[in-house]
Amino acid sequence: xxxxxxxxxxxxxxxxxxxxxxxxxxxxxxxxxxxxxxxxxxxxxxxxxxxxxxxxxxxxxxxxxxxxxxxxxxxxxxxxxxxxxxxxxxxxxxxxxxxxxxxxxxxxxxxxxxxxxxxxxxxxxxxxxxxxxxxxxxxxxxxxxxxxxxxxxxxxxxxxxxxxxxxxxxxxxxxxxxxxxxxxxxxxxxxxxxxxxxxxxxxxxxxxxxxxxxxxxxxxxxxxxxxxxxxxxxxxxxxxxxxxxxxxxxxxxxxxxxxxxxxxxxxxxxxxxxxxxxxxxxxxxxxxxxxxxxxxxxxxxxxxxxxxxxxxxxxxxxxxxxxxxxxxxxxxxxxxxxxxxxxxxxxxxxxxxxxxxxxxxxxxxxxxxxxxxxxxxxxxxxxxxxxxxxxxxxxxxxxxxxxxxxxxxxxxxxxxxxxxxxxxxxxxxxxxxxxxxxxxxxxxxxxxxxxxxxxxxxxxxxxxxxxxxxxxxxxx
Amino acid sequence: xxxxxxxxxxxxxxxxxxxxxxxxxxxxxxxxxxxxxxxxxxxxxxxxxxxxxxxxxxxxxxxxxxxxxxxxxxxxxxxxxxxxxxxxxxxxxxxxxxxxxxxxxxxxxxxxxxxxxxxxxxxxxxxxxxxxxxxxxxxxxxxxxxxxxxxxxxxxxxxxxxxxxxxxxxxxxxxxxxxxxxxxxxxxxxxxxxxxxxxxxxxxxxxxxxxxxxxxxxxxxxxxxxxxxxxxxxxxxxxxxxxxxxxxxxxxxxxxxxxxxxxxxxxxxxxxxxxxxxxxxxxxxxxxxxxxxxxxxxxxxxxxxxxxxxxxxxxxxxxxxxxxxxxxxxxxxxxxxxxxxxxxxxxxxxxxxxxxxxxxxxxxxxxxxxxxxxxxxxxxxxxxxxxxxxxxxxx
Numbered sequence: 107x108x109x110x111x112x113x114x115x116x117x118x119x120x121x122x123x124x125x126x127x128x129x130x131x132x133x134x135x136x137x138x139x140x141x142x143x144x145x146x147x148x149x150x151x152x153x154x155x156x157x158x159x160x161x162x163x164x165x166x167x168x169x170x171x172x173x174x175x176x177x178x179x180x181x182x183x184x185x186x187x188x189x190x191x192x193x194x195x196x197x198x199x200x201x202x203x204x205x206x207x208x209x210x211x212x213x214x215x216x217x218x219x220x221x222x223x224x225x226x227x228x229x230x231x232x233x234x235x236x237x238x239x240x241x242x243x244x245x246x247x248x249x250x251x252x253x254x255x256x257x258x259x260x261x262x263x264x265x266x267x268x269x270x271x272x273x274x275x276x277x278x279x280x281x282x283x284x285x286x287x288x289x290x291x292x293x294x295x296x297x298x299x300x301x302x303x304x305x306x307x308x309x310x311x312x313x314x315x316x317x318x319x320x321x322x323x324x325x326x327x328x329x330x331x332x333x334x335x336x337x338x339x340x341x342x343x344x345x346x347x348x349x350x351x352x353x354x355x356x357x358x359x360x361x362x363x364x365x366x367x368x369x370x371x372x373x374x375x376x377x378x379x380x381x382x383x384x385x386x387x388x389x390x391x392x393x394x395x396x397x398x399x400x401x402x403x404x405x406x407x408x409x410x411x412x413x414x415x416x417x418x419x420x421x422x423x424x425x426x427x428x429x430x431x432x433x434x435x436x437x438x439x440x441x442x443x444x445x446x447x448x449x450x451x452x453x454x455x456x457x458x459x460x461x462x463x464x465x466x467x468x469x470x471x472x473x474x475x476x477x478x479x480x481x482x483x484x485x486x487x488x489x490x491x492x493x494x495x496x497x498x499x500x501x502x503x504x505x506x507x508x509x510x511x512x513x514x515x516x517x518x519x520x521x522x523x524x525x526x527x528x529x530x531x532x533x534x535x536x537x538x539x540x541x542x543x544x545x546x547x548x549x550x551x552x553x554x555x556x557x558x559x560x561x562x563x564x565x566x567x568x569x570x571x572x573x574x575x576x577x578x579x580x581x582x
Numbered sequence: 583x584x585x586x587x588x589x590x591x592x593x594x595x596x597x598x599x600x601x602x603x604x605x606x607x608x609x610x611x612x613x614x615x616x617x618x619x620x621x622x623x624x625x626x627x628x629x630x631x632x633x634x635x636x637x638x639x640x641x642x643x644x645x646x647x648x649x650x651x652x653x654x655x656x657x658x659x660x661x662x663x664x665x666x667x668x669x670x671x672x673x674x675x676x677x678x679x680x681x682x683x684x685x686x687x688x689x690x691x692x693x694x695x696x697x698x699x700x701x702x703x704x705x706x707x708x709x710x711x712x713x714x715x716x717x718x719x720x721x722x723x724x725x726x727x728x729x730x731x732x733x734x735x736x737x738x739x740x741x742x743x744x745x746x747x748x749x750x751x752x753x754x755x756x757x758x759x760x761x762x763x764x765x766x767x768x769x770x771x772x773x774x775x776x777x778x779x780x781x782x783x784x785x786x787x788x789x790x791x792x793x794x795x796x797x798x799x800x801x802x803x804x805x806x807x808x809x810x811x812x813x814x815x816x817x818x819x820x821x822x823x824x825x826x827x828x829x830x831x832x833x834x835x836x837x838x839x840x841x842x843x844x845x846x847x848x849x850x851x852x853x854x855x856x857x858x859x860x861x862x863x864x865x866x867x868x869x870x871x872x873x874x875x876x877x878x879x880x881x882x883x884x885x886x887x888x889x890x891x892x893x894x895x896x897x898x899x900x901x902x903x904x905x906x907x908x909x910x911x912x913x914x915x916x917x918x919x920x921x922x923x924x925x926x927x928x929x930x931x932x933x934x935x936x937x938x939x940x941x942x943x944x945x946x947x948x949x950x951x952x953x954x955x956x957x958x959x960x961x962x963x964x965x966x967x968x969x970x971x972x973x974x975x976x977x
Contacts, residue, residue, distance in 0.1 A: 147751075150751035151751065151754075151782050153755070154755060154758055159789075159815070159816065159819045160815040160816070160819065162822070163814075163815035163818050163819070164818065164849050164850065164852070165811040165812075165814045165815045165818065165849065166815070167811075226943070228935075228936075228939060245583075295812065297811075298811035298812040298815065299781065299808060299811075299812045300810065301807075301808040301809075301842070302808075302809045319634055420585065467835055472725050496619075496623065497619075497623075500623055500626045500627070500630075502624075502625075503626070503630045504626050504629060504630055504923070507629070507630040507633035507634050507637070510633075510634075510637050511633040511634070511637045511640075512635050513638075513643075514636070514637045514640040514641055517640070517644055518640040518643065518644045521644045521647055521648055522644075522647065525648070525651060528648070528652060529648075530645055530648045530649050530652070533644055533648055534645060537641050537644075537645075560652070574590060
């Protein structure tokens with residue numbers, strides 16, 4: 107009887123793992139092919155688009171850029187300058203100093219000739235105290251609003267910006283990102299072209315600039331990072347931003363808009379209650395809540411995505427910082443999935459509930475467990491002489507082949523559709539990284555994910571962690 | 583034979599028979615399992631080989647593609663330089679005779695175009711891009727010369743063929759090109775494509791028609807699809823090139839049956855402020871559609887006058903909807919004066935928070951001595967009391 111039970115368990119486990127892998131493989135390839143098609147279509151549509159024709163249009167939606175800043179004294183002046191130089195008419199730049207411990211505020215006040223003003227706003231979302239709102243005496247910086255507040259975290263800082271903003275949309279960006287000059291003209295394109303559906307949010311593509319040439323807040327020459335850690339993240343960003351999000355937005359099932367670059371309709375965000383302080387995955391949680399709010403309204407809507415590199419940022423350059431980031435992402439994902447568990451296989455939420463949420467739960471969250479415990483299981487079987495070594499080797503080969511094929515497709519898609527990396531050597535290096543990722547890097551990500559789960563369950567790590575930045579490399 | 587023997591074994595030897603059966607069954611089971619495992623392994627092997635094969639192909643294709651693209655880009659850079667020289671001579675007013683003799687391969691080579699430039703697709707693309715870039719940047723005689731070159735090189739006939747393409751992207755690209763160069767043969771097709779089922783084609787056709795038609799607004803009456811903000815912006819861009827005197831009368835395009843077009847006309851009316859807009863707008867001030875009313879109120883704010891102010895205030899008093907009251911108040915804000923203080927004070931006593939804040943803002947503008955700064959932690963009842971009587975300390 108015990109033998110039979112054990113037999114059945116072993117079969118179930120082996121077949122379970124096999125079918126799980128097949129399911130993941132199929133889903134990755136479906137996502138890749140759907141996104142390739144969407145990217146080709148987008149490229150053809152926008153190839154000859156003349157965005158400068160609409161720059162002075164009265165139909166451009168007003169946008170406030172909300173840029174939370176914490177301990178950014180090294181880069182704040184350049185970052186603000188970069189934001190103010192964006193080509194977009196009805197734009198306000200709201201920099202929110204989130205109780206920085208360094209001289210961020212004083213540096214900004216001096217550089218931009220700021221003075222304290224009476225700025226009346228309706229506090230629709232409750233936040234920490236605002237110490238003061240500053241505007242520049244210089245009319246050249248009339249678009250700039252600088253808000254100084256008590257420390258309350260990124261979510262709180264953005265909520266302050268949402269309260270202060272008077273625009274129809276707000277853009278949430280990280281202050282140390284470089285935004286393309288015409289980024290917002292491209293980001294509002296889906297909003298302005300929509301007639302049947304309300305576009306409540308637009309996500310943008312974020313790419314990495316480690317070791318690239320930057321001059322006066324502009325990307326001059328994109329290069330592949332030299333070190334392995336940022337280089338592997340380039341590949342990850344290809345898979346996530348280029349393939350993953352493009353595909354999900356096609357089904358209106360996009361669960362996540364990067365906190366580094368996204369546009370949101372202010373009215374809906376206020377109605378939904380603003381960013382949630384109680385999670386470290388506030389960007390994903392907000393998007394899920396916006397979906398829920400619009401479903402409740404029973405109004406046709408979309409969360410769109412612009413698959414073009416419009417925002418450039420710096421990736422963590424060592425494993426310590428990277429591990430903290432991934433730990434936070436894991437905890438954020440779990441929190442969001444728990445907050446919105448009612449979406450799971452709920453037809454009321456359409457593709458979001460029936461496809462996106464289950465995918466995030468079963469593929470993104472569960473995969474590290476399946477990998478880790480699958481390995482433990484095999485080792486145990488081997489100890490008892492029950493391991494089917496052949497089967498194990500075949501499975502490893504299958505998973506490895508899947509991984510390298512998807513990564514290769516991501517590199518291929520980037521080259522054919524966008525072609526941002528001009529060097530054959532750089533592309534070759536990326537392929538090498540893809541082929542070696544399974545041994546050099548992937549076990550670490552599995553470990554970080556498991557640790558993130560452990561930290562979430564035990565509550566031992568709740569914050570963001572220190573993210574030190576070196577600032578962008580400057581040419582000259 | 584063994585099996586037959588087993589079947590004939592007497593019943594007192596049945597345990598042996600049973601054991602033999604079990605052995606046979608297990609042997610069959612093992613064989614089945616083995617076959618299944620082998621089949622599975624074969625499948626996995628096939629999938630792995632397929633994936634690795636795809637990876638290899640993608641690897642090779644990507645690297646070769648980048649290598650060839652870099653070479654092509656370098657070649658295009660050189661071609662660009664060559665064509666820039668040619669186009670510079672052209673636009674500077676160089677003798678067209680020598681250029682013509684160059685193009686039909688007679689006479690001495692004074693310019694640098696040759697046969698390959700006319701026939702090679704890649705070369706033609708670079709030349710076309712150069713012509714288009716310069717055509718957008720220049721005007722007058724220079725632009726005419728560029729247009730002549732465009733026609734002589736046969737680009738127009740290529741684009742006209744593109745108009746008939748089944749692929750929407752090709753049709754849209756052809757429309758953009760032909761409308762840039764004002765090719766009359768394309769007019770009727772472009773004009774009709776404003777109602778194409780592809781949105782990209784409609785975008786291009788609407789912009790093209792706005793440029794080519796007698797005036798940009800004529801197409802509004804023929805549009806079957808809803809006008810998006812993007813398309814409105816494209817039409818607006820063409821309108822902005824027309825002088826005020828030549829601009830058509832906007833009020834003739836005010837059509838409350840089509841809210842998208844109504845929104846378009848009322849928005850651009852703020853730029854041009856044609857007096858004839860006032861009367862039709864006033865007729866829509868109490869329209870049964872809330873969105874038409876909202877657009878009307880917003881548009882009227884650009885025509886400050888006693889008549890408009892009274893109409894807006896009347897509607898403000900008549901309507902019960904706080905949202906609409908707020909819009910009306912915003913619309914009339916620039917026209918308010920000291921005579922309207924009491925109305926504003928009355929509005930401060932209403933329940934609707936947004937309306938009270940807006941009223942207070944107006945009060946602050948007109949009579950700042952009555953009101954101190956708005957507190958951000960707004961408690962409107964206490965604030966209202968303070969607003970009316972500044973001796974009461976603000977909360």
